[in-house]
Amino acid sequence: MPEKGHTDNSIHAEPALGLSNAPRKRHLPHYEESGGYYFITFATYRRNPLTEYDKECIFKALHYLKDKKYDLQAAVVMDDHVHLVIKPSEPLAKIMHSIKSFTAHEMNKAAGLSGRVWQDEYYDRVIRNDREYREKMLYIANNPIKSKPGSTHSDYSWLYVKGWIDGG
Numbered sequence: 001m002p003e004k005g006h007t008d009n010s011i012h013a014e015p016a017l018g019l020s021n022a023p024r025k026r027h028l029p030h031y032e033e034s035g036g037y038y039f040i041t042f043a044t045y046r047r048n049p050l051t052e053y054d055k056e057c058i059f060k061a062l063h064y065l066k067d068k069k070y071d072l073q074a075a076v077v078m079d080d081h082v083h084l085v086i087k088p089s090e091p092l093a094k095i096m097h098s099i100k101s102f103t104a105h106e107m108n109k110a111a112g113l114s115g116r117v118w119q120d121e122y123y124d125r126v127i128r129n130d131r132e133y134r135e136k137m138l139y140i141a142n143n144p145i146k147s148k149p150g151s152t153h154s155d156y157s158w159l160y161v162k163g164w165i166d167g168g
Helices: 052-065 092-111 131-147
Strands: 038-041 072-076 081-088 123-126 157-159
Touching: 038 092, 052 072, 052 081, 052 092, 052 157, 072 131, 081 092, 123 131, 131 157
Parallel strands: none
Antiparallel strands: 038 081, 038 123, 072 081, 072 157
16 A cells, blocks of 8 residues: 555566566566466457367366465366466466466367467466455456356356366
8 A cells, every 4th residue: 555645656566575576568467476376267269169178178277286386275167267266386487388388289289270369368366365366366257157047156167167167
């Protein structure tokens, strides 16, 4: 919060310890907070639909990287995008590169294709409090249900909520 009487509208934040403050050449701002939880969304290139194989590949990759690069709290792989809640143990840019590059390679190889799979950008938001954490967890849990009315959580294979829904 700005000091009382402070009129400068810009926000000045110090880089979190252990995280790079090197500028990223992207359009969306990415703020990192050491030890925090993040809500992350990334989408396919041109919102191309994912196959069941693609969804399984992504879901397995997210689980493979948990406890190696982040603490995975929740994940859902939708038809053309992915939502996550994680607590990273390394910079987000490195995590996102790992997820996107590995899955793009595997998905292209399986389909006999080459080229872009993911949009360059991803959306990330620092989760600031318990209320927001619960809100994001419920959003992820209910996202596939909203997309297919009449379905239940157990009907959707690519949904994980730590301690509640294990997917698959």
